[in-house]
Amino acid sequence: MKITRIAGAALAVAMLFNGLGAWAQTVRILDGQSTTDAGIEKIIDAAVAAKYPGIKLDWEIVGWGTELNAKVQQYVQSGLPDIIVGKGQDLATYSSKKLLSPITGKPYLNNVLPDAVKSATFDGKTYGVEYNALYQGVYYNKKIFKDNGIAVPKTQAELAAVIKKLNSLGITPFATHFLDTWSIGNITMQFAINDIFNKDPSWAEKFRAGKISYATSPEAKAIYSYNKLIYDNTWKDETFSLAQTQADARLVQGKAAMKVSGSWSIQNFLDVDPSFDFGVFPFPNQAGNAKLIFEPNITFMKSATTKYSDAVDKVFDAITSNKEAAKAIYDLTTSYTNPSQKDIDALAAKGQLVDANSGNLQLVWGGFQDENAKDIAAWLQGSETLDQALKAADSRRGVSKP
Amino acid sequence: MPKPSFQTVRTAQFLTLIVPGLLLFTVGLILPMFLGLYYSFTSWDGYTKDFPFIGFDNFVRIVQDPHTLDAWGFTIEFTLWNTIIQNVLALFFAVILDTGLKAKTFYRTVLFLPCLVAPIVAGFVWQHMYIDVLPGFGSLLGTKINFGLFGKADTVLGGLLIVNNWQFIGYWMLIYLAALQSIPAELYESAVVDGAGSWVQFVKITLPMLAPAFTICIVGITAGSLRVYDLLVSATGGGPGRASTSIIFHIYNTALNAQQYGYGSALSVSLIVVLLIIALVQLGYLKKKEIQL
Amino acid sequence: MNRFQPNKKRRQLSHLVRRAFLQLFMLVVSAAFLLPLYTVINFSLKTKKELYLDNPLALPHAWFFDNYSSALDRLHVGTTFLNTFLYTSVSVFFLALISGAAAWAIARNRGRFFRFTYVYFLLGILIPFQALFLPIYIVGNALHLTNTFYGIILMYVATGLSFSIFLMTGFMTQVPVELEEAAQIDGCSIYRTYFSIVLPLLKPAMATLVILQAFAIWNDYLLASLFVSSSSLKTLNVLFQQLFSTTSSNYSTAMAGVMISVVPISILFLSLQKYFIKGLSAGAVKG
Numbered sequence: 017m018k019i020t021r022i023a024g025a026a027l028a029v030a031m032l033f034n035g036l037g038a039w040a041q042t043v044r045i046l047d048g049q050s051t052t053d054a055g056i057e058k059i060i061d062a063a064v065a066a067k068y069p070g071i072k073l074d075w076e077i078v079g080w081g082t083e084l085n086a087k088v089q090q091y092v093q094s095g096l097p098d099i100i101v102g103k104g105q106d107l108a109t110y111s112s113k114k115l116l117s118p119i120t121g122k123p124y125l126n127n128v129l130p131d132a133v134k135s136a137t138f139d140g141k142t143y144g145v146e147y148n149a150l151y152q153g154v155y156y157n158k159k160i161f162k163d164n165g166i167a168v169p170k171t172q173a174e175l176a177a178v179i180k181k182l183n184s185l186g187i188t189p190f191a192t193h194f195l196d197t198w199s200i201g202n203i204t205m206q207f208a209i210n211d212i213f214n215k216d217p218s219w220a221e222k223f224r225a226g227k228i229s230y231a232t233s234p235e236a237k238a239i240y241s242y243n244k245l246i247y248d249n250t251w252k253d254e255t256f257s258l259a260q261t262q263a264d265a266r267l268v269q270g271k272a273a274m275k276v277s278g279s280w281s282i283q284n285f286l287d288v289d290p291s292f293d294f295g296v297f298p299f300p301n302q303a304g305n306a307k308l309i310f311e312p313n314i315t316f317m318k319s320a321t322t323k324y325s326d327a328v329d330k331v332f333d334a335i336t337s338n339k340e341a342a343k344a345i346y347d348l349t350t351s352y353t354n355p356s357q358k359d360i361d362a363l364a365a366k367g368q369l370v371d372a373n374s375g376n377l378q379l380v381w382g383g384f385q386d387e388n389a390k391d392i393a394a395w396l397q398g399s400e401t402l403d404q405a406l407k408a409a410d411s412r413r414g415v416s417k418p
Numbered sequence: 419m420p421k422p423s424f425q426t427v428r429t430a431q432f433l434t435l436i437v438p439g440l441l442l443f444t445v446g447l448i449l450p451m452f453l454g455l456y457y458s459f460t461s462w463d464g465y466t467k468d469f470p471f472i473g474f475d476n477f478v479r480i481v482q483d484p485h486t487l488d489a490w491g492f493t494i495e496f497t498l499w500n501t502i503i504q505n506v507l508a509l510f511f512a513v514i515l516d517t518g519l520k521a522k523t524f525y526r527t528v529l530f531l532p533c534l535v536a537p538i539v540a541g542f543v544w545q546h547m548y549i550d551v552l553p554g555f556g557s558l559l560g561t562k563i564n565f566g567l568f569g570k571a572d573t574v575l576g577g578l579l580i581v582n583n584w585q586f587i588g589y590w591m592l593i594y595l596a597a598l599q600s601i602p603a604e605l606y607e608s609a610v611v612d613g614a615g616s617w618v619q620f621v622k623i624t625l626p627m628l629a630p631a632f633t634i635c636i637v638g639i640t641a642g643s644l645r646v647y648d649l650l651v652s653a654t655g656g657g658p659g660r661a662s663t664s665i666i667f668h669i670y671n672t673a674l675n676a677q678q679y680g681y682g683s684a685l686s687v688s689l690i691v692v693l694l695i696i697a698l699v700q701l702g703y704l705k706k707k708e709i710q711l
Numbered sequence: 712m713n714r715f716q717p718n719k720k721r722r723q724l725s726h727l728v729r730r731a732f733l734q735l736f737m738l739v740v741s742a743a744f745l746l747p748l749y750t751v752i753n754f755s756l757k758t759k760k761e762l763y764l765d766n767p768l769a770l771p772h773a774w775f776f777d778n779y780s781s782a783l784d785r786l787h788v789g790t791t792f793l794n795t796f797l798y799t800s801v802s803v804f805f806l807a808l809i810s811g812a813a814a815w816a817i818a819r820n821r822g823r824f825f826r827f828t829y830v831y832f833l834l835g836i837l838i839p840f841q842a843l844f845l846p847i848y849i850v851g852n853a854l855h856l857t858n859t860f861y862g863i864i865l866m867y868v869a870t871g872l873s874f875s876i877f878l879m880t881g882f883m884t885q886v887p888v889e890l891e892e893a894a895q896i897d898g899c900s901i902y903r904t905y906f907s908i909v910l911p912l913l914k915p916a917m918a919t920l921v922i923l924q925a926f927a928i929w930n931d932y933l934l935a936s937l938f939v940s941s942s943s944l945k946t947l948n949v950l951f952q953q954l955f956s957t958t959s960s961n962y963s964t965a966m967a968g969v970m971i972s973v974v975p976i977s978i979l980f981l982s983l984q985k986y987f988i989k990g991l992s993a994g995a996v997k998g
Contacts, residue, residue, distance in 0.1 A: 057942075076858075076941035079956045086674035087940065093852045195569065197657050256658040257549055257569025261962075287759050383676030394659035397571045415676060431901040432820055435812035436828055439872050442809070445850075446869025447835055447843065454846030511740075519733060527981075528741045531748070534977055536930035536948050539969050542955045543747050546767075546962070551750050554767035584744065592988060645841040648932040648948075652955050666841055666933075673845050682845050689842045697837045 041070060041327045044097035047077045048084030048106070050280060053314060056345055063341035067334040071327050073099075085382045088115070098322040099331065104146055104312030105376035107136055109418045111143045117318045118143055122329060127336035135312055135373060145332050147314040148345065151296060151360055152206050152278040152372065155285075158293040158355065160187060160273045168297045171304040179249050182273050189249040191272035193263035194256050194393060200243060201381070201389035203276045203299075207239035209309055209375040210301040220378030224417060230409040238302060240392060240402060246276065247396045256397070260284070268292045278311070282354050295359040298368070308363045311372035314345070380418040387412060451690070458684035463677045476684035486685065488660060489668035492575070496664065497643035499579055504639050505632075507587050512594035513620075526595070530588035537585065541653030544581045568654050571661035578653060578662060582643070590635045597631035598624070633704040640700065644693060665689055751973075755779070755966035762963050778967035786950065787942070788968045794939070795946040795972075797860070799928045802867035806875050806924050807917055809868065814879030815909055819888075829880065835873025841933060848937045856938070863938045867928050875920055882916035918986035922979075929976055947972045 047057065057075050064071055076097065078087055084102055088110065091097060096115060100106070110116050118141035119125070125133050125142065132146040160166070164185060169175040182189045193199055212219050212235045219235075222228045230236040250272070251258070264284035267275050275281065276299055285292050298306035316335070318328045335341060363369060379385055391405040400408075458476055460469040480486050511529060515522050532540070545568060552565035567577025601624065609619050647666040650656055656663040656671070663671070665685070673682025754762060755778050757771040782788045817829045840847060847866065848857075856862030886909050894904045910917075935946040947968075954965040980987065 074941070074943065077953065078940060079953060083940075085677075089674070089677065090848075090852055090857060094855050094857055194658065195655075197655065197659070253564055254566050254569060257545075257566030259545070259549060262549065383678075387676070390657070390659045393657060394571070394661070397658055397661075399571050399659065399661070415678075428901060429820065429822065432816040432825075435816040435901070435905070436825075439809045439813040439832070439876065440828065442865070442869045443832060443835065443872045446847070446866060447838070447840065447873075450843050450846035450850045451838070453850060454843060457846065457849070514733060514737065517733070519730070519737065521734075521737075525737050525741060528744050531977070532744065534926070534980055535969075535973060536932060536951075538932040538948050538952055539973075540747075542951070542962075542965075543751055543969075546754070547747055547750060550767035551746070554769075558766070558768065584747070596988065641839065645839055647841060651932070652952060666844070669845060679845070679849070686842060686845050690838050693839070693842055694837055 041324055042072050042074050043099060043324050043327050043331060044074050045076070045099040045101065045331075046084070046087060046091070046097040047075060047101040048080035048087075048103070049077055049101075050080050050313075056314070059341050059344045060335055063338040064331055064334045066338065068327075068330045071330060073331070096319040096321050098319055098324050098328050100317045100319060102315055102317065103376075104135060104144075104315050104373050105381070105418065107144045107315055107317060108138065108373070108377045109380065110317060111138055111141075112418070115320055116143045117320045117322065117325065119145070119318055119329070119332070122332070124329070124333040124336045132312060135371060136315065144315045144317040145336060146312040147316065147335070148312075149310045150279040150313045151356070152202070152309040152311060153296045153298045154274050154276050155267070155281060155294055155296050155356065156274045157267055157270060157272075158295050160270060161295075166273075168295075169300055170306075172300050172302060175300045179245075183249070187270070188251055188266075188272040189274060190246045191263045191267045191275040192246060192250040192255045193258045193260045194247075194396070195258055196260055197389045197393055198386065199260070199277075200392050201385045202278065203246070204239055204243060204389065204392065205372075205375050205379075205385060206276060206299060206309055207242045207301070208379075209370060209372065210298060210306040211235050211239055211303075213374045213378065214301075214305075214307070214370065215303075217374065217378075220416065224413055226413070230406040231403065236406060236409070237402070240395075240405065242299070243392050243396065244402075256393070264288070267294075282356070286354065293355050296356040297359065298363075307368045307370040308360065309372050310369050311376070377418055379416050384409075384412050384416040454683045454686050456683075457680055458687045459680075460683075461678075461680040462683075463679060469680075472680070476681050477688070479681060480684060480688055485660060485663075486665075486668060489663050489665045492662060493644060493646065493664045495575060496578065496582075496646060497640055499575070500582055500643040501636060501639045503579065504583055504587055504590055505635055507583065508590035508635065509594050509628075511587065512591045512598055513624075515591070515595060516598045526588075526592070528588075529591060532585045533589045535585070537648040538652045540581055540585055541649045541651065544577075544584075545653050548577060568662075569658065571658055574654055574658065574662045578649065581649065581653065582646070586639070586642070590639065593631050593635055594628065597628050601627045629707060633701075633707075636704065637697070637700055640696065641693075644696070751966050751969055754963050755970050757963050759963060775963075778964045779971070781964050782968040782971060786954065786964060786968060788947070788950070788971050790943070791945060791947050791950045792972065794860075794944060795929060795948075798863055798867065798935075798939075798946065799925055802864050802871065802928055803921055803924050805864070805868045806871050807920055810872060810875035810879050810920070811910065811913060811917065812905060813872075814876050814883060815886075815905060817876070818880055818883035819891075829876075832873050832876045835870070836877060840870035844933055844937065847934075851938060858939060858941050858944060860939075860944060863935065863944075866934055866938055867931075870934070871924050871927065875924060878920055878923070879913070879916060882913065882919075885916070886912045915986060915989060918983065919989070922983055922987045925979070926976070 047053075049056075057073075057077065061073055064073060076087070078084055080103065084106070088096070088100065092115065100110065100116075102110075107116070120137070120140070120142045122142075125145070128145055132149075133142055136142050136144045136146050156168075160182075161168070164181065166178055166181060167174075169178050179189045215235075216222075219228065223230075247255070255263075260281070261284055263272075263275065264277075264281050265288045266272050267281075268285050268288040285294060296308065298308045300306050316332060318325070318332075322328055388405075388409045391400060391408045394400040395402055395405040457469070459471060459473060461472045461475070462469045511525075515525060519525070535543075548565050548567050548569075556563050556565060567573045567580070605623050605627075606619060609623060614622070645666060646664045647670070650662055650664055650667050654662045656667050666689070669682050669685045669689070672685065673679050750767070753768075753770065756774045756776070757765075757778075758775050761771055761775075813828075813832075817825050847870075851857050851862060851866060854862075856865060890908055890912075891904050894908050899907070930948065931946075932948040932952065935949050936952065939945050940949060951965060951968060951972075954968065955962070
């Protein structure tokens, strides 16, 4: 009958459309990974496949520190990928360059912690999904501290006392791996967050306007000098040829007591000894009120030029709603259940946490922070004076804006 | 119209054999060269679509920028030392292997094997040699030598020279070996008859006959050393600080990490000019020497 | 007669001592040269804990082949290997094809244009592509050649042409012109002459070219890191550098990956050793 014919045709057309929708869409994803996130691709692929089997992710994985920026630049010319995965600070940079598409008010943002949504929001528009956070501070060997009656230092004076005691015991106070220049850049920013940006959030703007300079700022000199404090109390002869894994292993073995680092070291600690007992405290600042730094880490962003906006939303939905994926990624990247969590919870309860973005959004990494770190390295090695290193930072004023 | 001559047709056909190569070469190398020249007069950052013209500012900056001068300094030092050490050692081992030593093929293979490895891999392996293996070896022997050559600005060049020579001595040695073996034995025999000792033989007969091999090796080692980049990426990352940043590493850093494509292009142009000058000078000098000898 | 004997014996003895000394010396040198290789093999068979805690020279307690299987499936060394193999073989094929033809055309023509072309190609030897990597990258990007398999192949061919043409032109003297002329009198076209007469005679030259260019491309890092960095397209060296920097804690797996890539290229070389050495020596002797 005519009606059944029409119904049949309509059904066929509906099935066709459904079928078309079910054809695999390939979404390009550029992921700037750090040492800790290697392997999240598999977890995310599984999460997406479980909820939206028609979507396939084509991954391009690069090193965050050295390559992500360069790749994004390249793709600005030849076509941005659909999803960019970086750190929280990249969100500010890329959104200001109009490379991202806002995802304000999307339903899947309800799965994300409100604080995380807030830190990904600029000018009322949300630009990314922050997946987890890293903590940065001084990781310490709890056994050494306990066995020797050492208390966690809160001021520079207390820190000096702890260093003196450790030296007298023949234990190297700080584990370092300055072979990785990025580690110098990282700890310097940690110092800056607690000595500069907590007091004056617009310090960087004043710097760029020429009202402040590294050469004359006592705070800048202080944070550079902390590097020297650490260098003088670490394995000086070896640190510039020691890799991260060796430094982390030595902390575990008790050859050193403290390491200014971040959650990325935890995986290494537990690889060497799964029962290693460690904690974390903020590096003491001049005022004695330093806070533990947390840094929004794996951040998913949608590019402004993507043709698969819906597919990207689906991907974000899949990863934020999948509890197993979340746990798996936590286990992989931050080793969620780890001894330092006790210290972190204690500090969080007292409101002693500060967002790393307070610093990272002020001074860009590539071209400024990393170049300053090289000058600090040269100064520590004796090929530059402190003054030259500070002046070099000033000379990069023009390129310091993220 | 008269029919095109056989010669013309032939020449035209020969031309078709050249055209593909010509096209690819022009688009792939020559076109970028001129584009690079153009960008070097701008302050392009690689992101945006505008190319602000700034004249010769970039070039002035090159001469004033201490980092650029340091990068050149490192590259030239690396090249000079490499050229001397690799040549001398390659010749040294070639002479030893040429004396009819037993197991010559084994030694030849062992010395040659390292050049099969990509420089980027060699850098990483040697980083661990200096950090782990050699200190472990040293502790077995009971010495306290600090093997961390990549860890200090004064020793990083030495450390890198060791890696580079380990990689390529075998390669140049083969060239010297082939050249040595092509020297007719009669020359030596008549020298012995004349009462010449082995050292005199070496200087008066061997060295002059090696002249073409010298040219190849010196030009080859120089060219390769000036371009060093892969090795540095994995071995030292340009560090400690900037102590082992070569000129190409510096260009990569400036353009792609610090987003200054204009300046990076200017650096590339200056590099090309220097390379051309060095190549022409070398070829001219060495060819003259060859003819003399 | 007797007077000279002791001198002869002394000379023979000092000769023996010298040879023994040389052997010993070369053995020590060989051991030193092989130490890094030993390190790579050793590390590739160790567990993470052994890597961090044991003496680096010590042998692993048990041969931990997990690193190899891990490299193959978790790190996709297999796919990356195939990529590298594809780019290398296709690039070398086109290089041989194009440079052989161009070199022959140049060698057989005295005209000004051909002379100019030869020098034009030689420019590429004086100006290595590494010095031009930035503009090459910019051009490649603008032409959308990045992250495509044909883009990287085009780049390898374009940058390898200068040396290849130089090499092949040098070898053209080995092809007797009389044979070609005879073929032409018989009515063969240029193309037919090239493929049936010239090419077979160029086998040793081609072998040398193939080996030299295959090495250069297989071991390249700079161009590959700029042009093919996506997971599905990257080459072994790009993968290794990512492993060395992003998973620096997992370098035993990286070492396993290195072994997987080094072994085939070594086998290729060892089997074609003859041609390689002949090619090198031809250059050395002729200048």
